[in-house]
Amino acid sequence: MPMAPFMERFPEVGARETRSVTVTNRQDLPDGEYGFLEFYCNEPGCDCRRVMIDVLRPETGWSKIWATISYGWESLDFYRKWGGTASDPIETKGPYLDPLNPQSKYSPALLNLFRFLLQSPDYVERLKGHYQMFRDSLAGC
Numbered sequence: 001m002p003m004a005p006f007m008e009r010f011p012e013v014g015a016r017e018t019r020s021v022t023v024t025n026r027q028d029l030p031d032g033e034y035g036f037l038e039f040y041c042n043e044p045g046c047d048c049r050r051v052m053i054d055v056l057r058p059e060t061g062w063s064k065i066w067a068t069i070s071y072g073w074e075s076l077d078f079y080r081k082w083g084g085t086a087s088d089p090i091e092t093k094g095p096y097l098d099p100l101n102p103q104s105k106y107s108p109a110l111l112n113l114f115r116f117l118l119q120s121p122d123y124v125e126r127l128k129g130h131y132q133m134f135r136d137s138l139a140g141c
């Protein structure tokens with residue numbers, strides 16, 4: 001399924017509401033800022049209810065992908081019904097490191113950091129809201 005950056009369609013909201021984390025003194029990650037950029041599916045009529053996250057850093061010009069994380073906020077049952085037998089519902093729900101997209105040796109640590117962010121209900125609600133905004137913006141296409 002085609003994934004497109006939220007930031008491209010909503011530059012202002014994206015700049016304001018994209019989650020980033022500043023890391024200091026961790027054993028498993030270099031110090032500095034990590035941005036969790038959201039990508040959503042732009043396939044017309046699709047209802048996949050998931051986000052793909054590219055972890056990027058200003059230190060590497062916002063271009064090197066440090067990890068690619070896939071995450072769905074609905075229940076396992078939802079993805080089981082939605083995906084049929086074609087996809088693994090546990091992988092669709094995630095969060096997991098997407099094997100088809102770029103990763104780095106820091107990916108497992110960044111997945112842990114993302115899991116930590118998900119403990120905040122506000123963040124999960126924000127992702128859902130962004131998905132809805134993104135999907136609504138496709139309606140006229």
Ligand SMILES: [Zn+2]
Pocket residue numbers: 001041042043046047048049
């Ligand atoms: Zn989709």
